[in-house]
Amino acid sequence: MIHVKHLHKSFRVHARQAGWLEAVRSLWRREYRVVEAVKDISFTIEKGEIVGFLGPNGAGKTTTMKMLAGLLHPTSGEITVGGFVPFEQKAEFKKMMSLVMGQKSQLIWDIPPMETFLVNKAIYEIDDRMFRETLDELVELLELAPLLDKPTRSLSLGQRMRCELAAALLHRPQVLFLDEPTIGLDVHTQEKVRRFIVDYNREHETTILLTSHYMGDVTALCDRVMIINYGKLIYDGELTVLTEKLAPYKRLEVRFAKVPDVRWEDYGEVVEIEDGNVALRVAREKVAEVSAHFLQHFHVHDINIQDPPMEEVITRAFQEGLHDS
Numbered sequence: 001m002i003h004v005k006h007l008h009k010s011f012r013v014h015a016r017q018a019g020w021l022e023a024v025r026s027l028w029r030r031e032y033r034v035v036e037a038v039k040d041i042s043f044t045i046e047k048g049e050i051v052g053f054l055g056p057n058g059a060g061k062t063t064t065m066k067m068l069a070g071l072l073h074p075t076s077g078e079i080t081v082g083g084f085v086p087f088e089q090k091a092e093f094k095k096m097m098s099l100v101m102g103q104k105s106q107l108i109w110d111i112p113p114m115e116t117f118l119v120n121k122a123i124y125e126i127d128d129r130m131f132r133e134t135l136d137e138l139v140e141l142l143e144l145a146p147l148l149d150k151p152t153r154s155l156s157l158g159q160r161m162r163c164e165l166a167a168a169l170l171h172r173p174q175v176l177f178l179d180e181p182t183i184g185l186d187v188h189t190q191e192k193v194r195r196f197i198v199d200y201n202r203e204h205e206t207t208i209l210l211t212s213h214y215m216g217d218v219t220a221l222c223d224r225v226m227i228i229n230y231g232k233l234i235y236d237g238e239l240t241v242l243t244e245k246l247a248p249y250k251r252l253e254v255r256f257a258k259v260p261d262v263r264w265e266d267y268g269e270v271v272e273i274e275d276g277n278v279a280l281r282v283a284r285e286k287v288a289e290v291s292a293h294f295l296q297h298f299h300v301h302d303i304n305i306q307d308p309p310m311e312e313v314i315t316r317a318f319q320e321g322l323h324d325s
């Protein structure tokens with residue numbers, strides 16, 4: 001559905017020197033420098049996939065999304081989305097995709113969301129029946145009924161975000177670009193939006209590319225992630241494989257009736273020993289054996305095995321790089 005080959009994007013930015021003399025001089029002698037926001041990125045996304053697009057601030061995620069959505073012209077490289085070249089901005093292309101940016105609103109501020117929905121109906125030439133059906137579905141899934149006729153400016157961030165999603169989906173796009181769709185939302189609303197995205201994807205086989213700084217979004221929504229750093233793609237693959245690769249251990253927490261007097265280092269790296277609890281970092285392939293040993297030889301009240309937190313894994317990917325992947 002989405003094909004990207006050797007994509008590059010550079011921005012020419014005005015290089016301003018410090019000091020008033022330099023500021024005056026720059027009025028007639030401007031100097032520029034080039035920022036390479038995206039450097040030689042290639043990937044393919046199949047119909048119906050939900051892919052997480054991760055990277056630290058300024059890595060190039062939004063720039064890539066904007067090129068995919070046709071808002072920015074690539075410096076070089078090829079993009080096709082559903083067979084269209086995005087920056088040609090064909091009407092059929094606009095009808096098959098949607099871009100939702102958590103930081104920017106497409107709802108009209110002074111009127112209720114319902115009015116924006118009607119504007120979109122006209123722009124996308126949605127016929128009455130499809131509009132009604134889609135709206136009913138979205139109102140139910142996103143619990144919008146009480147919000148439709150309130151002025152947008154009076155809505156909370158979470159309420160507005162749910163309406164943004166509805167506005168973006170009314171024309172039933174096959175491809176959805178979600179840039180930080182849960183930014184600033186409380187945990188409960190984040191959960192609601194995530195559930196909605198999963199259900200919607202399942203129901204309609206929508207292809208979704210999503211950026212988020214919340215690992216909860218990524219683990220709940222994406223089997224596959226692409227990681228970008230300094231404009232380069234450093235990982236493209238399954239989230240679980242990334243975890244195994246960068247964190248080849250699990251956290252084993254055991255609550256003993258009485259902490260046994262043993263050399264914990266023989267089992268794994270000690271994270272903490274407190275009261276009756278022992279937390280160890282144990283190599284993945286040894287976790288089953290170590291747990292069985294504890295259960296067999298000591299009086300264990302409780303045992304808990306966890307993957308390392310996703311934040312830790314992703315931070316490692318940014319820091320250490322993944323150049324051999």
Ligand SMILES: Nc1ncnc2c1ncn2[C@@H]1O[C@H](COP(=O)(O)OP(=O)(O)OP(=O)(O)O)[C@@H](O)[C@H]1O
Nearest residue numbers: 011013035037055056057058059060061062063064
């Ligand atoms: N219009 C522009 N003009 C000049 N430089 C730009 C422009 N847009 C982005 N950049 C630069 O390109 C680089 C990538 O920015 P981009 O917004 O794509 O990053 P990002 O990964 O989306 O970051 P964040 O997580 O902070 O949103 C940054 O160095 C940014 O300053």
